[in-house]
Amino acid sequence: DACTYYETMSTIDRFQWQMENVSGVQSAVSLSSISKLVNAGYNEGNPKWRVIPRNQQTLVQSIARVPSSSGLLNSDCSVMPVILFLQDHKADTINTVIEAVKKTASELGNEQVQFKLASGPVGVMAATNEAVAKAQLPMMLYVYGAVIALCLISFRSIRATIVVVLPLFVVSTLAQWLMTVLDIGLTVSTLPVIALGVGIGVDYGIYILSTMSSKLKAGMNVEDAYLAALKERGSAVLITGLTLAIGVSTWFFSDLKFQVDMGILLTFMFLVNMLAAIIILPALSAFLWPEKGHDKK
Structure with missing residues (x-):
């Protein structure tokens, strides 16, 4: 023996x-x-x-x-x-x-x-962490690939697609920074949160840009088109973002760490995606549409 x-x-x-x-x-x-x-x-x-x-x-x-x-x-x-x-x-x-x-x-x-x-708890966690780390990049590529494809189909414009997708990427990067600062690990539970934030955040951009796009095609400049979009869709974007954020923010008071982490990340992504659609999206539009004009590819 x-x-x-x-x-x-x-x-x-x-x-x-x-x-x-x-x-x-x-x-x-x-x-x-x-x-x-x-x-x-x-x-x-x-x-x-x-x-x-x-x-x-x-x-x-x-x-x-x-x-x-x-x-x-x-x-x-x-x-x-x-x-x-x-x-x-x-x-x-x-x-x-x-x-x-x-x-x-x-x-x-x-x-x-x-x-x-x-095996053991740590062994299982280690195997899970390795699987999550391998799945992160493909998952984000699939999510952004789907968003880009659908935006191209909807707006038929490369510039419009960039205006919608770039703020989402910025917010996703900030969410990962927040996870690092708050010591929230990348797990099976937290991995889908960023994808969820992208899926919901793209709605805000589409609300604003769809109106802006129609106004730009009508001959308005970017500033006037943005003001018109805020009048038509701004309240909807604000109310939707705040409602979602307030709803999940109640998880802050949970005794379960999982719920607290989810509440922090989701609240952050709902609010910052909303702000990105209101602030970053028009700034990019002003850069990509420097003059009043038409939505060219």
């Missing part, structure tokens, strides 16, 4: 020691650490004996009382977990520990001992 060999147990012990010195790891336990405690116990608790016995019979004695139900070994010692307890479950902490595990495993692993990432 592998757990009765000093070389195997010593390798596991070195791995555990390195993991305990990784930032974010609070403590660790394994069969090797229990073996050292038991060995010291058999020698009147002398800390000098808190080592892995080199003698095989003594080593067997030190692990004999550890049952497989403890989760530290299986019946034939082919699996001996090293259990890590982390200070928190933040994405940065998990990523740091996972990278350290992979690096140390490659350094200490050999034919007799192979270190592999297993």
Whole structure:
């Protein structure tokens, strides 16, 4: 059995020691650490004996009382977990520990001992975080691709599409900045929020630009077209944005961190998307339509 060999147990012990010195790891336990405690116990608790016995019979004695139900070994010692307890479950902490595990495993692993990432809450979170990180870019490309395609179909204008999409991109970037500042991790729960903000935020831009576009085609300059759009659609944009923001802002008072995070992000995106449609969109329009004129491609 592998757990009765000093070389195997010593390798596991070195791995555990390195993991305990990784930032974010609070403590660790394994069969090797229990073996050292038991060995010291058999020698009147002398800390000098808190080592892995080199003698095989003594080593067997030190692990004999550890049952497989403890989760530290299986019946034939082919699996001996090293259990890590982390200070928190933040994405940065998990990523740091996972990278350290992979690096140390490659350094200490050999034919007799192979270190592999297993399960547990942190293991599941790490796998989830990796999947979320891989899904973020494709998801945003799909969302923006759909918005751009539909804007091109609706307005039949590259300039109009830029005017609608660019403020959305700015707000999405600001939302990611807010997540960093407030230490809101990118998770399965928070990943769809930015896409949701883009989907709802594009409505504000379409409300304003649809009226502006018709006025521009009628010969108005950008300033007059924008004022006309505000008179016709401005109140609708403001009321819609404020209603949505006030509704989700009540989540601030929830006892669930998930709801608090969602409330902060959604409130931010609803309000800032509304402001972007009122402020950034006309500014871009003035730049792209410097003179009164027609909605040319």
